[in-house]
Amino acid sequence: MTAVDLRSDTLTMPTPDMRRAMAEAELGDDVFGEDPTINRLEQRAAELMGKEAAVFVASGTMGNLLGVLSLAHAGQEVIADADSHLFVSEGAGAAALGGVQVRQVPTAAGVMAAEQVRGAVRPTNDYHAPLTAAICVEDTHNRHGGVCWPLEALSAVRAVADEYGLAVHMDGARIFNAAVAQGAAPHEIASIADTVTFCISKGLGAPVGSVLCGSAEVIDRARRWRKAVGGGWREAGVLAAAGLWALDHMVDRLVDDHANARSLAEGLAELPGVSIDLSRVQTNIVRFELADMSASDFLAGCRERRVFGGGSGRAVRFVTHFGVEAADVQRALTACTEVLSAS
Numbered sequence: 001m002t003a004v005d006l007r008s009d010t011l012t013m014p015t016p017d018m019r020r021a022m023a024e025a026e027l028g029d030d031v032f033g034e035d036p037t038i039n040r041l042e043q044r045a046a047e048l049m050g051k052e053a054a055v056f057v058a059s060g061t062m063g064n065l066l067g068v069l070s071l072a073h074a075g076q077e078v079i080a081d082a083d084s085h086l087f088v089s090e091g092a093g094a095a096a097l098g099g100v101q102v103r104q105v106p107t108a109a110g111v112m113a114a115e116q117v118r119g120a121v122r123p124t125n126d127y128h129a130p131l132t133a134a135i136c137v138e139d140t141h142n143r144h145g146g147v148c149w150p151l152e153a154l155s156a157v158r159a160v161a162d163e164y165g166l167a168v169h170m171d172g173a174r175i176f177n178a179a180v181a182q183g184a185a186p187h188e189i190a191s192i193a194d195t196v197t198f199c200i201s202k203g204l205g206a207p208v209g210s211v212l213c214g215s216a217e218v219i220d221r222a223r224r225w226r227k228a229v230g231g232g233w234r235e236a237g238v239l240a241a242a243g244l245w246a247l248d249h250m251v252d253r254l255v256d257d258h259a260n261a262r263s264l265a266e267g268l269a270e271l272p273g274v275s276i277d278l279s280r281v282q283t284n285i286v287r288f289e290l291a292d293m294s295a296s297d298f299l300a301g302c303r304e305r306r307v308f309g310g311g312s313g314r315a316v317r318f319v320t321h322f323g324v325e326a327a328d329v330q331r332a333l334t335a336c337t338e339v340l341s342a343s
């Protein structure tokens, strides 16, 4: 029996048509700016996000790193929520490589209130304090279960940025999930950001890569940093071709992932010992807490039934994605029911 693998939407495999597009991609040396497929992807991404320019990078982590390093310099600070991927899961890259410190704002659901952000901005007339350079927002929010930032909340953060002359970086690894869930265009969501990065390697199903978008001037700085961290790649148009194909064919189908996540969450909510906030299940991530069992025991039981997920402590995470069908959700629910009733 094939596994129902709900560990992450990064697990998606390229489709035969996507592979064909990769095989047939027109290539050149991207460090020379001569890969026509990468140039097309960058132009397309910039248009979609409503920005002047874009740079294709190896990962979401690299996109965030280059975004932050292009907006802030050594001795400065960026504000981000305490559970942000940038702060929690990126090896302190901005600090290690750029001398940029992250000021953390605690949140209930990954969405920072304007007042909190204002409170975290450092005074400029105090030599003790680092200078605040930028605010980082994560949309959708990974560790808070794929919640979308309400557009008004994004505008409120932008207003604080404008008040203090700060930049905004958006970690839009899953911005297309947010766009589909909110019925908004990606450029509307990204309009509050100076720089925005999105992953083609997650729900969009491409094997590798992210794109960082922003003004021509900022993206020029990002290209310099990309080279410095060893991210200047050559005929990477084979990868960009997958991204272009994904942007044409994989965005609209994200609604299916969201519907599957929703039915998975609703089924889980019926099970004894499961605590889940259905209002947080807005896209393709389902997070819940177990009352009487550790996540590792629960997931081991699921694994025996060929259903894979992630988690720690008592928190479990399932992520729906291309290749996970409605029938797989039912299989996952059956497995969860069995594991919980055996405990």
Ligand SMILES: *Cc1c(COP(=O)(O)O)cnc(C)c1O
Pocket: 058, 059, 060, 061, 062, 064, 085, 086, 138, 140, 141, 142, 171, 173, 174, 199, 201, 210
């Ligand atoms: C996955 C993810 C990233 C990093 O992407 P990688 O390609 O794994 O480096 C950044 N931010 C968020 C919110 C993510 O979910």
